Amino acid sequence: MTKLTELREELHACRNCELYRDATQAVFSVGRASATVMLVGEQPGDREDLEGEPFVGPAGHVLDEALEQAGIARSDVYLTNAVKHFRFERRGKRRIHEKPAVSHIEACHPWLEAELAVVRPRVVVCLGATAGRSVLGRPVKVTQERGRPLDVDAPYEVVVTTHPSALLRLRDRGDYAGELRRLADDLAVAAAL
Numbered sequence: 001m002t003k004l005t006e007l008r009e010e011l012h013a014c015r016n017c018e019l020y021r022d023a024t025q026a027v028f029s030v031g032r033a034s035a036t037v038m039l040v041g042e043q044p045g046d047r048e049d050l051e052g053e054p055f056v057g058p059a060g061h062v063l064d065e066a067l068e069q070a071g072i073a074r075s076d077v078y079l080t081n082a083v084k085h086f087r088f089e090r091r092g093k094r095r096i097h098e099k100p101a102v103s104h105i106e107a108c109h110p111w112l113e114a115e116l117a118v119v120r121p122r123v124v125v126c127l128g129a130t131a132g133r134s135v136l137g138r139p140v141k142v143t144q145e146r147g148r149p150l151d152v153d154a155p156y157e158v159v160v161t162t163h164p165s166a167l168l169r170l171r172d173r174g175d176y177a178g179e180l181r182r183l184a185d186d187l188a189v190a191a192a193l
Ligand code: SF4
Pocket: 011, 014, 015, 016, 017, 018, 019, 020, 026, 083, 084, 085, 104, 107, 108, 109, 111
């Protein structure tokens, strides 16, 4: 059994914070243990929670577009989240995404550390502030720190960029294409490292 398969199985028994109670399941990663680039998102969304796979919902489609523009094959990267259970607020029949608290990010951090130890990527891309907080262990200002290698004491480079879900609300507006290009450019910076 590979280390990642073992981690996936152990993750389903995690009770390190209360988020497991309302979510459907823990959502682990997709990607090869030999990947050199690791992309870290925030948490599973509604679709991901139901399907048990990261980045299969609307934000995942935006990420696919950005990866394609950056010339990166999705199969070449390792995709995971900082927090492995879906945090949401129930409104009627709908489940509305709720940002994970710092306590959730910290409780879930050992899983990300375990993945980093197995995959040993050359570059970690933090998709948004939650991923940045988990990887860097400090608050991150995406607008100020995005798109360049950051000064970190780690065996991998770290690049921060926006989370693809931030682009969803721009979809019907003119700035979507520009923001998608910026996301793709940040991913290309990471890939070039
Ligand atoms: S969110 Fe992370 S720490 Fe919390 S129960 Fe799920 S796997 Fe465990």
